[in-house]
């Protein structure tokens with residue numbers, strides 16, 4: 322009798338018990354191992370990895386062929402989507418949705434490694450989960466006219482702007498001091514709003530022979546290697562840009578935050594950072610927007626004039642003119658994407674792309690070459706900067722004018738699985 326009653330109770334309880342939530346961790350581990358194997362096929366695909374070292378050794382020792390990895394990715398994606406359907410907890414659903422997007426991006430990268438090419442816009446959407454809207458180049462003509470008023474004179478506007486900007490070059494022997502002061506200030510301002518781990522640190526190196534102007538290699542254990550490219554002269558405005566973008570609250574803080582999700586929450590998918598991933602727009606866009614977040618209003622100009630201009634041996638009184646130009650130049654950022662689209666989609670050749678880059682980015686031939694080298698190397702990755710910045714800015718500034726509220730909004734991107742679509 323007692324047994325019979327117990328059985329009834331057990332059956333009744335089982336019927337009422339909530340269904341167990343799916344466990345994403347084994348799926349996340351398979352994603353990380355897949356990413357590491359893709360990294361064995363493509364140099365530079367793995368931008369950062371600080372998970373179990375043996376996973377990397379194993380992936381590199383005997384990577385499967387891309388055709389097999391494509392099947393692995395398809396199977397994994399189906400399982401993650403199954404888990405997403407079962408998940409009830411909104412936070413778990415969000416993590417599953419994000420993981421699915423990471424795998425879908427990796428899957429498309431495998432096609433690209435095999436030589437597949439989509440249009441610029443489709444490639445961007447499939448790698449970064451963000452479909453870029455591009456404007457025709459003519460729509461930037463009014464900005465050029467405004468800039469022509471700021472930098473009057475005869476001759477090509479690009480040459481005039483270049484001559485103007487040359488006045489703001491940081492002498493090579495002062496570059497280290499200027500960069501260190503800028504990064505220190507970006508760090509100080511970030512630490513006022515976001516708790517940084519005690520052992521967090523970075524090293525700074527100057528390098529040459531790169532298509533980028535700065536790079537952060539996040540190395541794990543709360544450490545970054547920040548590199549600044551000195552192939553072309555570095556102007557004073559780049560110091561705060563790079564300090565915030567590569568350091569605080571940009572890539573270094575992003576690395577610290579992702580590593581924390583991995584170590585403290587056990588979300589292993591955050592132990593790897595593929596270069597091509599839906600994290601791209603958030604990281605590059607967050608890095609760019611980080612300047613305005615850390616230096617609201619006139620604070621950047623004040624800091625540059627009071628600290629960086631004297632360190633660089635430049636006249637602080639010349640800062641206002643440069644700031645007016647810089648402000649107008651930011652409106653040309655989108656033109657770079659349109660040129661990249663036309664070039665990569667085969668609508669214009671390299672020579673025409675160089676001309677248009679000089680015309681619409683107002684740079685020297687050398688700098689246009691560098692810009693196009695970057696487009697050749699990283700292709701649709703270029704959308705992550707200005708379009709990523711637009712969506713991060715819109716999301717953070719929806720929090721209102723209060724600086725603390727904006728920092729909390731920015732931090733929320735770093736402390737939970739987030740896709741570009743979550744900000745829109």
Ligand SMILES: [Zn+2]
Nearest residue numbers: 566572605608
């Ligand atoms: Zn970056």
